[in-house]
Amino acid sequence: MVRQFCLIFVTALLAACGGDSAPTATKELRLSSQQEIPKAMRGVTAKSLFGAQDRGSAQPAEPFGSYAKGCMAGGMQLPETGPTWQAMRLGRNRNWAYPETVDFVTDLSAKAARLPGWKGLYVGDLSQPRGGPMLTGHASHQIGMDADIWLLPPKRLNLSRAERESLSSISLRRSNGAYVNDGWTHQHHDLIKAAAQDPRVSRIFIFPGAKVQMCKDETGDRSWLRKVRPWWGHHYHFHVRLNCPAGASTCTNQPAPPPGDGCADAEQWVYDILHPKPRDPNAPKPKPRRELTMNDLPGQCVNVLQSQ
Numbered sequence: 001m002v003r004q005f006c007l008i009f010v011t012a013l014l015a016a017c018g019g020d021s022a023p024t025a026t027k028e029l030r031l032s033s034q035q036e037i038p039k040a041m042r043g044v045t046a047k048s049l050f051g052a053q054d055r056g057s058a059q060p061a062e063p064f065g066s067y068a069k070g071c072m073a074g075g076m077q078l079p080e081t082g083p084t085w086q087a088m089r090l091g092r093n094r095n096w097a098y099p100e101t102v103d104f105v106t107d108l109s110a111k112a113a114r115l116p117g118w119k120g121l122y123v124g125d126l127s128q129p130r131g132g133p134m135l136t137g138h139a140s141h142q143i144g145m146d147a148d149i150w151l152l153p154p155k156r157l158n159l160s161r162a163e164r165e166s167l168s169s170i171s172l173r174r175s176n177g178a179y180v181n182d183g184w185t186h187q188h189h190d191l192i193k194a195a196a197q198d199p200r201v202s203r204i205f206i207f208p209g210a211k212v213q214m215c216k217d218e219t220g221d222r223s224w225l226r227k228v229r230p231w232w233g234h235h236y237h238f239h240v241r242l243n244c245p246a247g248a249s250t251c252t253n254q255p256a257p258p259p260g261d262g263c264a265d266a267e268q269w270v271y272d273i274l275h276p277k278p279r280d281p282n283a284p285k286p287k288p289r290r291e292l293t294m295n296d297l298p299g300q301c302v303n304v305l306q307s308q
Contacts, residue, residue, distance in 0.1 A: 050132025057307035072131030083121030098144035124148030
C-alpha cells in the first residue's frame, strides 16, 4: 500500500509541475528492477538517455506507460513540411510521435487550411524520437500521444529552418489568462472544435479565458467542450492529447473528463485568477520535481533504448 501511494503521489506531482504538465493517469505501472537495467543506464537521469536518441527505435510502434512516465517504440517522424503544415523548432528534434498522432496532426492541418486566413498549421512539440522524459520543458509528451499546435495562423508554409527557429507564436491571453485578447478569432474556436470532435482525442488543454470564450460563443452542439480543459500556460499553443490506441495494453489512458461541458469549471479558474488568495508566508515552498530514472519507467523502455 505504501509503495502504491508513493507511485500515485509522484505521478500527481509530475502533473502539477513543469512545462506542459497536464494531469495524467495515476494507474500503477510495472517498473524496471535495478537488475534489469544495464549498468550504463544506472545512476543517470532518464531524460539524458532519451534526449540523446536522434532516431526512432527499430520496433513495431507501441506506447509504453503514461503520458508523463513512459516511452515510445517505433516512433514515426512528422515530415518537416507538408502540403498543409510545417514542423517548428526543428533543432529540438521533437517532431516524432506514435503513427496515429502523426495522422491526426496531418488531418487537422487539412481542416485548418480550409479556415479563412489559415494556410494550415504550425506544429510545435510532439515527442522525442523514442519518447521518454525530455531534456527541457514538458513533463508529458513521453509516449507519442501529445501534440502542441501553435495558435499563430500560418500565412505561408515555406519557412526556412532558420525562420522556424526564430519565429514566435502569438499569445491570445489577457489578464493572466482570464480573458482572450484581440488576437482571438472564430477561426481559433473552429480549429479547436474540429480537434475536440475527433474521436481519437482525449482532451485539449488551453488557458482558462479561451475555454470560457468558447463556452459563450458555441451555439450548436456543446458536447465537444467537455474535452477542452483549462490549464496553466497554453496561450501560445493548445495541447492535444490522444487516447491510447485501441488494444494497446501497455498504454495508460488518463481518466475521462468529468461529465458535462466543463464551462462552470473554467469560470471558476477565471474567478481564481481575478481574485487570487494571499500567499501564506509560512507555507512550505514546493519541492523541485525529482528527475525520473529508468527505475521509474516501464521495463519495456530499456528495450526501446537498446533497439537499433
